[in-house]
Amino acid sequence: MPILLPYSIDALSEQDFHKLDYSVMALAFEVHNQLGRFYDEQIYKNKLMQKCHESGFETDCEVEIRLAHQDFSKRLFIDLLVNGSVYELKTIKSIQEPQRIQALNYVFATNTRHGKIINFRPPSVEHEFVSTTLDHGARTRFSIQDSRWVEHSVHALKLKNKMVDILYDWGAFFGMPLYEEALIHFFGGEQKVIQTIEIRNGSQLLGHQRFTCLSETEFFLVTAAKDDTRRYETHLNRLLLHTPFKHLYWINLNRSLIRFTTLENNYSVQNYSVP
Numbered sequence: 001m002p003i004l005l006p007y008s009i010d011a012l013s014e015q016d017f018h019k020l021d022y023s024v025m026a027l028a029f030e031v032h033n034q035l036g037r038f039y040d041e042q043i044y045k046n047k048l049m050q051k052c053h054e055s056g057f058e059t060d061c062e063v064e065i066r067l068a069h070q071d072f073s074k075r076l077f078i079d080l081l082v083n084g085s086v087y088e089l090k091t092i093k094s095i096q097e098p099q100r101i102q103a104l105n106y107v108f109a110t111n112t113r114h115g116k117i118i119n120f121r122p123p124s125v126e127h128e129f130v131s132t133t134l135d136h137g138a139r140t141r142f143s144i145q146d147s148r149w150v151e152h153s154v155h156a157l158k159l160k161n162k163m164v165d166i167l168y169d170w171g172a173f174f175g176m177p178l179y180e181e182a183l184i185h186f187f188g189g190e191q192k193v194i195q196t197i198e199i200r201n202g203s204q205l206l207g208h209q210r211f212t213c214l215s216e217t218e219f220f221l222v223t224a225a226k227d228d229t230r231r232y233e234t235h236l237n238r239l240l241l242h243t244p245f246k247h248l249y250w251i252n253l254n255r256s257l258i259r260f261t262t263l264e265n266n267y268s269v270q271n272y273s274v275p
Helices: 016-036 041-054 097-109 154-170 177-188 230-241
Strands: 059-069 074-084 085-090 114-119 127-130 142-148 194-201 204-215 218-223 245-254 259-262
Touching: 016 041, 016 085, 016 114, 016 127, 041 059, 041 074, 041 085, 059 097, 059 154, 059 177, 074 097, 085 097, 097 114, 097 127, 154 177, 154 204, 154 218, 154 245, 154 259, 177 204, 177 218, 177 245, 204 259, 230 245, 230 259
Parallel strands: 085 114, 142 259, 218 245
Antiparallel strands: 059 074, 074 085, 114 127, 194 204, 204 218, 245 259
């Protein structure tokens, strides 16, 4: 499995994790009471790590994990690993979806089941559990739906094959940006792939927007839409309409369902005329 950890980590049962977390949160509340809520994240991290050590817990800070696939490597850093459990510390207004995705990435990467986000910035400590029932083996058991995938170039063939290879290596369920970053790497890196494109309505220039390009006529998009993907597709077609691209290769990651779809721009010449 090309997820590289600094040492072996044993996943705690739900009962054992909650027992651990009861003690860790008591220490987090102590830290908040002592320091208040306006320090930087690193200050709380150092103080909570100190208290965990003093309480007899095995605690490591900034634990590095590497997600690798062929010559691509992505480094992730867990704020605190307490008795093998993930703790992500924040100093933000409130916990939002990006923080939940980040913490789950770390839970998946360590092949554990439970973790916690602790936010020290609010007047009272904000905290949320993150958890999964899926181990790495379960996350590599995904299904592919590609009945509407049409490859108009060798780039499209490479894109699909590479995505599938990465999924079998890492498993599904990681945050979408990790897969997108890997794909960008394999197509030449950001400087080559991410291009700023004119958006036009006929001869009228509306502005510029960045796209992940495979060629002058093709781009790709990785999403994680989980609800009504038909409406999502409607808006992607509108996105495609006012660009010079002929094809959009859309990869949607919906938990264990991976959908590959090709969208066609049949009006690109008409809507992209330049005076």
